[in-house]
Amino acid sequence: MNTTVVVILALAAGTYAFRLVGPVLHGRVTVPPRMQELASAGAVVLLVALLATGALTEGGGFAGWARPAGVLVAGLLAWRRAPFVVVVVGAAATTALLRVAGVA
Amino acid sequence: MRSVQRTSGEPGTPDDRGGARAGDRAGARSFGRSPDRSLLRDSSLVWLASGIVGVSFGAVSVAGGLPLWVPVLMSLVVYAGSAQFSAVGVLLAGGGPFAAVATGLLLNTRTAAFSLAVAEILGTGRAARFLGAHLVTDETVAFALAQSDPVRQRRAFWISGLGLFAVWNIGVLAGALAGGALGDTARYGLDAAFPAVLVALVLPALRADARVRRCALLGAALALAITPAVPAGVPVLLALAGLFLHRRPARKEAAV
Numbered sequence: 001m002n003t004t005v006v007v008i009l010a011l012a013a014g015t016y017a018f019r020l021v022g023p024v025l026h027g028r029v030t031v032p033p034r035m036q037e038l039a040s041a042g043a044v045v046l047l048v049a050l051l052a053t054g055a056l057t058e059g060g061g062f063a064g065w066a067r068p069a070g071v072l073v074a075g076l077l078a079w080r081r082a083p084f085v086v087v088v089v090g091a092a093a094t095t096a097l098l099r100v101a102g103v104a
Numbered sequence: 105m106r107s108v109q110r111t112s113g114e115p116g117t118p119d120d121r122g123g124a125r126a127g128d129r130a131g132a133r134s135f136g137r138s139p140d141r142s143l144l145r146d147s148s149l150v151w152l153a154s155g156i157v158g159v160s161f162g163a164v165s166v167a168g169g170l171p172l173w174v175p176v177l178m179s180l181v182v183y184a185g186s187a188q189f190s191a192v193g194v195l196l197a198g199g200g201p202f203a204a205v206a207t208g209l210l211l212n213t214r215t216a217a218f219s220l221a222v223a224e225i226l227g228t229g230r231a232a233r234f235l236g237a238h239l240v241t242d243e244t245v246a247f248a249l250a251q252s253d254p255v256r257q258r259r260a261f262w263i264s265g266l267g268l269f270a271v272w273n274i275g276v277l278a279g280a281l282a283g284g285a286l287g288d289t290a291r292y293g294l295d296a297a298f299p300a301v302l303v304a305l306v307l308p309a310l311r312a313d314a315r316v317r318r319c320a321l322l323g324a325a326l327a328l329a330i331t332p333a334v335p336a337g338v339p340v341l342l343a344l345a346g347l348f349l350h351r352r353p354a355r356k357e358a359a360v
Contacts, residue, residue: 004174007201011191012181014205015212019240022219023226023233034352040249041316041350043221044309045323046214047246049343051302052324057331070296074303084146084304091300095293
């Protein structure tokens with residue numbers, strides 16, 4: 001088999017195995033309420049860490065000012081309970097406009 | 105999170121007027137005029153953004169010299185944006201197959217934690233669980249957990265997940281066929297759209313629960329601090345250490 005196919009299949013199998021952890025364990029083992037609570041909280045913690053690193057970093061370094069500025073605008077809009085569309089489009093537009101203006 | 109969110113809607117705020125509000129999709133949804141339509145509208149925005157990223161993934165892969173079937177097959181069976189980009193990046197840079205797989209898997213480790221969080225949401229049938237598992241992504245988990253009741257959580261997961269899978273794969277195929285026509289997607293500010301989606305979806309949970317807020321802040325700070333020093337994928341996992349701040353509420357123990 002071609003090396004690239006092996007890479008793709010290994011990555012697919014491993015990723016699917018990770019994704020099966022929850023559905024396979026569910027119903028088989030009784031998860032105590034405390035663990036369920038931690039799983040829910042953990043998901044939020046992961047999502048916030050993703051958004052923080054996604055907003056501020058790129059390839060292990062600082063992502064530049066345009067992207068964090070856009071995400072900050074999103075945060076302000078979401079805080080003011082703006083509609084979802086406004087939050088997301090506002091962020092992308094802010095970042096795009098800053099880049100047009102020469103801010104990296 | 106679910107039980108906490110149910111109480112997070114502020115009574116008296118006219119949140120039905122403008123349809124779904126990012127800040128309070130938790131509140132009073134069963135009385136909303138058409139919750140599914142707002143769900144579709146919010147999801148479609150994420151589909152659009154993902155579709156464009158998919159186009160760029162297809163284009164980048166083919167422009168880098170990989171045959172068309174590589175990005176297409178990878179998107180169908182791996183189905184994880186950041187892991188696909190990094191794996192192809194390693195392949196194109198001549199980093200070797202082992203490094204490509206290891207990097208991609210490291211990035212996807214978090215889906216194990218996500219799958220635990222949404223296990224109950226997927227459904228009970230064998231097909232629902234095995235098919236649903238493949239649709240566990242950052243976006244679908246965020247969408248599902250942002251809903252207030254179990255029925256809506258399941259609907260949000262499947263609607264956003266099936267749409268995302270379709271659009272992502274169509275986008276990748278289109279990009280692989282079209283090549284570099286779209287140019288640099290950073291020009292459209294799309295790199296800011298994804299963190300923004302997450303902001304809109306997690307903010308209600310953060311507002312409602314001070315314990316989760318503390319954990320998330322500590323986790324994000326740890327992830328940011330460690331980012332320059334470790335491989336991609338590790339910082340986000342390390343953020344789970346923030347859960348150490350998650351104390352059991354005292355009143356619950358008293359209630360037993």
